[in-house]
Amino acid sequence: MTSSTRRIERALISVSDKTGLMDLARALSAAGAEIVSTGGTAKAIADAGIAVVDVSQLTGFPEMMDGRVKTLHPKVHGGLLAIRDNSEHANAMAAHGIKPIDLLVVSLYPFEATVAKGANFEDCIENIDIGGPAMIRAAAKNHDDVAVIVDAEDYPGLLDALKAGGTTLDFRRKLAAKAYARTAAYDAAISNWFAEQLGDPAPAWRAFGGKLAEALRYGENPHQNAAFYRSPERRFGVATARQVQGKQLSYNNINDTDAAYECVAEFDPARSAACVIVKHANPCGVAEGASLEQAYCKALACDSTSAFGGIVALNRTLDAEAARIITEIFTEVIVAPDATDEAIAIVGAKKNLRLLLAGGLPDPRAPGLLVKSVAGGLLVQSRDNAVADDMTIQPVTKRAPTDEEMRDLVFAFRVAKHVKSNTIVYAKDRATIGIGAGQMSRIDSARIAARKAQDAAKELGLAEPLTKGSVVASDAFFPFADGLLVAIEAGATAVIQPGGSMRDDEVIKAADDAGIAMVFTGTRHFRH
Known part of the structure; x- marks a missing residue:
């Protein structure tokens, strides 16, 4: 023809x-x-x-x-x-x-x-x-x-x-x-x-499809091609968001914005305002506060260096006060369920800053599928929809955590769910003060997180490390007591971890010897 x-x-x-x-x-x-x-x-x-x-x-x-x-x-x-x-x-x-x-x-x-x-x-x-x-x-x-x-x-x-x-x-x-x-x-x-x-987690054939949302300028790197497709899943986030202003989102912007918004959704907006700042798919600062402005300031204090050029996710309608302070430093994307007209006008003064209004928060408890490509195939798993509020948290040390420590422990474990493994998160007053992410050994994550907290303390002009009197969360069990000992040396007073190590008794003893509290969740949050 x-x-x-x-x-x-x-x-x-x-x-x-x-x-x-x-x-x-x-x-x-x-x-x-x-x-x-x-x-x-x-x-x-x-x-x-x-x-x-x-x-x-x-x-x-x-x-x-x-x-x-x-x-x-x-x-x-x-x-x-x-x-x-x-x-x-x-x-x-x-x-x-x-x-x-x-x-x-x-x-x-x-x-x-x-x-x-x-x-x-x-x-x-x-x-x-x-x-x-x-x-x-x-x-x-x-x-x-x-x-x-x-x-x-x-x-x-x-x-x-x-x-x-x-x-x-x-x-x-x-x-x-x-x-x-x-x-x-x-x-x-x-x-x-x-x-x-049918409740079938592994059907004999799997297929996934989506409709083109937009062709992207490039992928993770300029020599890679990329595009963004919307799937049939109706989940609030980048796919549902209305971009109010700013230049086109990049592949990395979309990936990081998704990571930030999924993390901030862990925090019930009816309970408190929350802010998550993400850089390269990892939170570099997370906090709850009485207002979005307060939550942002607390999150920024965790690692203001990494926050430069980051993604800011909020769990409430962006207001003018939060918009003013967020726009004081270079930020790539702000994503929130909605925004006031005044806040939109304030962000509008930064013409390249992307403002995304997602229309709601994703449900962290909702089921769903996550797909990752490997050579010659696809890895498919259900979404990690385990939520800290639903877990039976069991004290395993002689000393149980105080009410204040428990609030911070639950907060820290919510954050740890969204940090690349191996993960260690130090927190105090429902704000991260040090995050160790993506290390090959848990002890290295503990050291990096403590060092980050020291850097933040110096920047704030504090004499004592922020980790003194903090709590610490681990996304998976401590295989040895060494990682815990780093946290104890840094000044942590309470620890939350899944438990389940062959050396749990050794780890618990180290906590008891130091007089700190430790709780087990029974739930692991690996994120690769």
């Missing part, structure tokens, strides 16, 4: 999303194309005074079984699949009264949206499209002759093609590629929903 232009003489339209439908139908009609349609789409076109042939007139069969059977017919699929310059195909069409279909426009039943709104099992099943994907795949396979559109965003390109006299092969191939991607993503959403309904 050559790259010849194909005139559109007959189009079949069946869309659940009627966006742009009337403009498209009018243009097709004006170009002399016959329009065949189904159900509600046919009615909408007819009501607009545009000539339309109901698909039942084409097939000779009525829509039946509540609309489940309407386009699954040789006169539809033969019209889509017939190769125009193949004499055998042409003879078959003539023998059976099949007319060619030059354009297929389909938007599938809204399965993803039905699941997202919490519909029951039966309603979700009824919103699985059968005829639509079958037609899409048929038309896409025969793209040498047939154009297929699955997205209203492609209507303008089609209208331009109509004005030019028809569709080019290059245009049809691009539409076909998009069509197969759409049915793949659609089937992926269905199969993953089924696995969730």
Whole structure:
């Protein structure tokens, strides 16, 4: 087949999303194309005074079984699949009264949206499209002759093609590629929903799909290509956010903003304001306070050097007071559920600062899947939705923590969940004062976190290290007492950790010998 232009003489339209439908139908009609349609789409076109042939007139069969059977017919699929310059195909069409279909426009039943709104099992099943994907795949396979559109965003390109006299092969191939991607993503959403309904954590086949949100300038590094895709999951964050201002987000911005917003969601906004500052996917400062301004100042004090050029995530509506102080230093992104008009105006003075309003906070308890690529495969796991408030925290030392220590311990463990392993977090007054992240040994994380706290104390002009009288959290158990001894030497008075080491008794004894309190959570928070 050559790259010849194909005139559109007959189009079949069946869309659940009627966006742009009337403009498209009018243009097709004006170009002399016959329009065949189904159900509600046919009615909408007819009501607009545009000539339309109901698909039942084409097939000779009525829509039946509540609309489940309407386009699954040789006169539809033969019209889509017939190769125009193949004499055998042409003879078959003539023998059976099949007319060619030059354009297929389909938007599938809204399965993803039905699941997202919490519909029951039966309603979700009824919103699985059968005829639509079958037609899409048929038309896409025969793209040498047939154009297929699955997205209203492609209507303008089609209208331009109509004005030019028809569709080019290059245009049809691009539409076909998009069509197969759409049915793949659609089937992926269905199969993953089924696995969730069945409680199957490891189905024999896994597929994931998403729709392009935007092509990015580059990936982690300038020589890498990248793009951002939205998945069917409806979770507040970067994917739901409205970017109020600032230049385009980069790959690293999106990754870091997601890390910051997931962390700040651990802190109930009804209880207190919270701020998380992230640099290179790790929190460098986290704090709770009576206001966002106070929480930010406490978080910044943990590591003001690393906070420069960081991501700031907030758990409440950004107000003017917080906006003023956050914009005093260079910040890449501010993300919050919402913002006041005054705060938006203040941030607006920094033209390159991105402000994202996510519309809500993600639920840290919600289930979900995390996917990571490895050579030749995918690693898939359920989201770490264990929340410190739900854990049975058990004192294991002779001295139990005080109420104040316990508040800080729970705070520190919430933060440790979102720091790369191995993780050590020192905290005091519901604010981090030292964070050790991503080290090969836990003792190194403990040393780095203590050193960070010392640096912060010097910057604040304090004579004593901030770790004196602090608490410490470890994302996983202490395999030896050495890491704990570093924390004790730094001045920590209480420790929270999962427990479960073969040397737990040795670690507990070291805590008792130092007179500090230790609690076990029974839950590990590795994050790689």
